[in-house]
Amino acid sequence: MSLIVQKFGGTSVGDLERIAKAAVHVKRAIDDGHQVAVVVSAMSGETDRLVGLVDGVEKDLDRQEHDAIVASGEQVTAGLMALTLQKMGVPSRSWQGWQVPVITDESHSRARVQEVKPHNLNACIDAGVVPIVTGFQGVTQEGRITTLGRGGSDLSAVILAAALGAERCDIFTDVEGVFTCDPRVVAKAHKLDKITYEEMLEMASQGAKVLHTRSVATAMNHHVRLQVLSTFTGAPGTLVVDEDEIVEQKVVSGIAYSRDDAKITMVGLPDRPGVAASLFGPLADADINVDMIVQNISPDGDATDLTFTVAKGDLDKALQVIHDSNGNLGARRIEPDPDVVKVSVIGVGMRSHAGVAGSMFEALAEKGINIQLISTSEIKISVLISEDYLELALRALHTAYGLDTDE
Numbered sequence: 001m002s003l004i005v006q007k008f009g010g011t012s013v014g015d016l017e018r019i020a021k022a023a024v025h026v027k028r029a030i031d032d033g034h035q036v037a038v039v040v041s042a043m044s045g046e047t048d049r050l051v052g053l054v055d056g057v058e059k060d061l062d063r064q065e066h067d068a069i070v071a072s073g074e075q076v077t078a079g080l081m082a083l084t085l086q087k088m089g090v091p092s093r094s095w096q097g098w099q100v101p102v103i104t105d106e107s108h109s110r111a112r113v114q115e116v117k118p119h120n121l122n123a124c125i126d127a128g129v130v131p132i133v134t135g136f137q138g139v140t141q142e143g144r145i146t147t148l149g150r151g152g153s154d155l156s157a158v159i160l161a162a163a164l165g166a167e168r169c170d171i172f173t174d175v176e177g178v179f180t181c182d183p184r185v186v187a188k189a190h191k192l193d194k195i196t197y198e199e200m201l202e203m204a205s206q207g208a209k210v211l212h213t214r215s216v217a218t219a220m221n222h223h224v225r226l227q228v229l230s231t232f233t234g235a236p237g238t239l240v241v242d243e244d245e246i247v248e249q250k251v252v253s254g255i256a257y258s259r260d261d262a263k264i265t266m267v268g269l270p271d272r273p274g275v276a277a278s279l280f281g282p283l284a285d286a287d288i289n290v291d292m293i294v295q296n297i298s299p300d301g302d303a304t305d306l307t308f309t310v311a312k313g314d315l316d317k318a319l320q321v322i323h324d325s326n327g328n329l330g331a332r333r334i335e336p337d338p339d340v341v342k343v344s345v346i347g348v349g350m351r352s353h354a355g356v357a358g359s360m361f362e363a364l365a366e367k368g369i370n371i372q373l374i375s376t377s378e379i380k381i382s383v384l385i386s387e388d389y390l391e392l393a394l395r396a397l398h399t400a401y402g403l404d405t406d407e
């Protein structure tokens with residue numbers, strides 16, 4: 001009998017009525033002859049509420065207790081889903097991360113899964129009982145509760161699908177699948193029937209929150225067949241597949257955006273060897289990731305302006321690190337700017353087509369949108385722009401690459 005993992009996100013389990021709707025999908029799969037393991041998120045808004053409670057005592061005081069508290073939202077939905085299924089006549093029980101167990105390292109709040117021991121869940125499934133597993137949660141070898149990072153229930157589902165040898169991992173959410181761009185921002189975005197793992201990975205890492213980035217990487221590495229679909233409409237969703245399964249490939253498949261970046265410009269840095277190392281070294285030591293970087297040489301050649309981005313949540317910490325080391329660096333001025341967004345166009349077709357960047361810059365120029373930073377990879381071009389122009393930029397690019405629904 002084939003096994004399917006079904007994961008329900010926060011909106012899909014947002015209240016009892018929605019949990020009942022989600023449970024219908026589980027029952028239907030069982031009636032169709034599948035075995036099912038379920039992964040649930042916390043009710044929408046619940047994890048934010050729990051984080052708020054922790055911060056109300058003291059932020060960053062104890063990450064272990066932070067995770068113990070923040071992981072509790074999923075415990076509630078797992079129990080409620082099990083009860084709902086029982087009421088429908090489907091034997092079911094809840095499993096917390098530590099009960100499975102999902103063993104992780106000790107990096108609390110962004111723990112990495114080391115091993116999932118499948119025997120408890122296999123025994124449960126073999127006994128005809130549907131396991132409802134809490135997403136987002138793990139446990140260290142020492143028995144402390146960990147969480148996998150925000151949005152991490154997708155990752156829990158994929159990891160379970162790999163560990164249980166599932167035929168497919170269905171990610172049920174509040175949209176009908178993966179769209180060419182966030183359908184809440186671009187009305188003309190359309191659902192993709194299929195997208196490659198590589199493109200989905202770029203979309204997710206560039207901000208398309210429909211799938212957690214590490215869940216896509218894990219699915220790709222473990223050959224887990226992933227589908228994203230709606231809990232509410234029952235329409236077929238988007239399959240994440242290998243490149244050779246896509247017959248007609250567009251040059252640009254999708255557009256993603258992220259509001260999570262902040263820009264820092266170091267004005268008038270002395271232009272001598274070692275300056276970049278003395279800046280980025282301490283930032284790395286403080287565990288701050290730097291994403292886009294641009295350096296301009298001044299006309300007289302002895303000073304330079306260096307601009308780069310960090311996560312918005314790291315901005316204050318980054319400025320502190322820079323101020324502490326600027327005695328050695330000697331920049332004239334440090335200019336932070338949190339009011340920026342990153343917009344990325346993504347497509348494996350870029351490998352074989354020239355001119356994709358040109359069309360992007362033209363479409364933005366036509367709307368009078370200034371590009372502050374650019375970065376590229378083999379299948380992606382990202383630009384940093386003022387956040388005021390986000391929606392205009394997304395719509396202009398969506399049209400420029402022929403992605404609008406009416407085309």
Ligand code: ADP
Pocket residue numbers: 008009010011012041151172173174175177178179180181182183184207208209210211254
């Ligand atoms: P869940 O709670 O089910 O995990 P998320 O909020 O994490 O749901 O992800 C679904 C949301 O992702 C959608 O509501 C949509 O606004 C957003 N999203 C961003 N980019 C895309 C995209 N390209 N396709 C579909 N949804 C997207």
Ligand code: ASP
Pocket residue numbers: 009010041042047048073135136149150151152153154
């Ligand atoms: N509940 C967690 C969060 O809100 C995990 C998830 O929903 O995927 O981030």
Ligand code: MG
Pocket residue numbers: 009151154209210211212
């Ligand atoms: Mg999510």
